[in-house]
Amino acid sequence: MTLKPAPAGVWFITSAHSPARFPAAHGCGADVALVDLEDSVPAAVGAQARQDAAAFFIAPAAAPVLGFRISSPTTRDGIRDLAAVADYPVRPDIVLIPKTESPRDIEITAGVLDAPGYTPHLYGLIETPRALEDLPSIVRAPRIAGVLFGTADYATATGCTATWDALLYARSTLVTSAAAAGIHAIDSPFFDLQNHEGLRREAERARDLGYAGKCCVHPRQLPAVTAVFTPTDAEVAAGRAIVSAAQEAGDRIVKVAGQMVGPPMVKAARALLSRAEDRTQHEVTA
Incomplete structure (x- = not known):
């Protein structure tokens, strides 16, 4: 299978628990659309969501690059996710690996999914202090294509507030390590859906810091983030x-x-x- 390139720009995440929203994600205008099997899916419906997610990748030709956020490959759910993806009739261009803390997480994912004619773009989701400490080795994992910053889990793990100033060191470290390795860094979503000015300001700061794009969790966020990451x-x-x-x-x-x-x-x-x-x-x- 021929993969689409892994672009920078605007990434959009939708839940595998809501297949009725898949067509909207395909047509939202983002550069990358991801279906999520981790945080947004209740454990009780994980098996059904895993099955439903297969339809996400059977999309119109004009759809964006399509990706999949699995659960951590070091968990039972992550193993089930990987086994399911490996058997999908159409497989994702991008696989986002949460709780990435070492090159091993990339290697496990590649070991399960890589097949003749199919080597998906693997992105590590950096969202723990341990990951930040091991960034130099993570960003140089042979199969890694990029990294994404997860502010919510990182702030919880460190006990800091989820504000720009409190997370600036982590953001700067991540984008610097990614640049040194020659890979993309994508910024975390902005979770306050009502604060449009805050979204725009954070997107501008991430762009100015060197991030190649930013995630969105709601369609209403897409125009502002697209404008920020589109050269005038x-x-x-x-x-x-x-x-x-x-x-x-x-x-x-x-x-x-x-x-x-x-x-x-x-x-x-x-x-x-x-x-x-x-x-x-x-x-x-x-």
């Missing part, structure tokens, strides 16, 4: 001007709009233009 027309124009000026100067340091521009700025401008192109292609195919 002015940013695209400035990026093109920087790249063009650098090319004309033979990649030497050059002045653009009154600022000195060297190789790091040119690299950043090219990355921004690449994100803008990816967003345009996503909108065309959505």
